[in-house]
Amino acid sequence: MASSIWLLQKLAYSxxxxVEIFQVERGVEFSMVYMEDVLGKSSFPWSTVPIVGFTVVPGFKVGGTVIQSQVYLMSQKCNDL
Structure with a gap:
């Protein structure tokens, strides 16, 4: 896995x-601009806030274009924040 990441970084700098590579940390609130839910569940009940469980595929920024990071989402109750 580490060699794959190293190769990605070398390709990005060429x-x-x-190309900038970014990874979303666990517990961060979901953003449709920078992230894509791998399960496709974009609708959560109003009483929950979608947060990142873990990153499946890192995201990329190429100039002004953002290629979304793919993340697995969890829900956190609003009153737990």
């Missing part, structure tokens, strides 16, 4: 404009 492009112009440079």
């Amino acid at each position: 492009f112009r404009p440079t």
Whole structure:
């Protein structure tokens, strides 16, 4: 796995404009701009807030374009925040 990440970073630095790789941390609130839910459950009950359980595939920024990170979502009750 580490060698795959190393190769991804080397490839990213070879492009112009440079490619930035980002990973979303566990517990971060879900953002439709930077993240995609791998299960496709975009509707959560109003009493819950979707948060990131773990990142499946990191995201990329190429110039002004964002390629979304794929994440597995969990729900957290609003009153638990």
